[in-house]
Amino acid sequence: MPKAVTRSADERNSCVLKWLFLTVGVIATGFGIIGIFLPLVPTTPFLLLAAACFARSSERFHRWLVEHAHLGPMVRGYLEGTGIPRRAKTVAIAMVWLTVPPSAFLVVPLPWVRMLLLAIAIGVTIYLARFPTAPTDAP
Template sequence: MRTLLWRALALLSVALGLIGIVLPGLPTVPFLLLAAWAGGKGWPALEAWLLNHPRHGPAIRRWRERGAVPRRAKWAATGMMGLSATALAVSPAPLAVKLAVPAFMAAVALWLWTRPEA
């Protein structure tokens, strides 16, 4: 049963990563990182496939080895968070949400920029 749960998480993560390829604003690599991690727990063949993937494998390996995030990815994530915060600011969301979500995104951006680069 445990193996099935790890595989389900891995498949869900891969699916979200694939959707992220075509849907702007939905990240791909974080979901693939999660898929590789879950695959390592219950689906070694999927983990190996992700680690050896020609496009996304190097990013997953860099993250695992050094916690590294390429500068281009940092800029893209920061830009998307900025756009999201701007859209939220002009939305009819409650004030608490308009303050809390951008604060959380700022903390994530700060953490992201402290990661080593590839």
């Protein structure tokens, strides 16, 4: 009678982590795509999360995301350390300030949540302003 193949605890944990990273990557990609169309949902951070998850779970999905015609450019500059285009940086900062303050003051009734939203907007602005800007000849 043949022996049953059993996996060690480390192999099972590795498999579970791989599937967890893959699942989070797919969900983050979905949110990133939604963020292209909805101004309050960030696109690039979700795509960067997806790239990080795919790098740990699936070379095929990672390659697909990084080489994608529309999604890839949002991720490649960050991954390569070459920066993001000035126009993308300007649009991102403008969208933060066109959407967060009106949301904070017109929709949110709690003062501490308003302050939290404004603090997040300031943090995102500082992060984007300090992130390297891609040379003008880069896509």
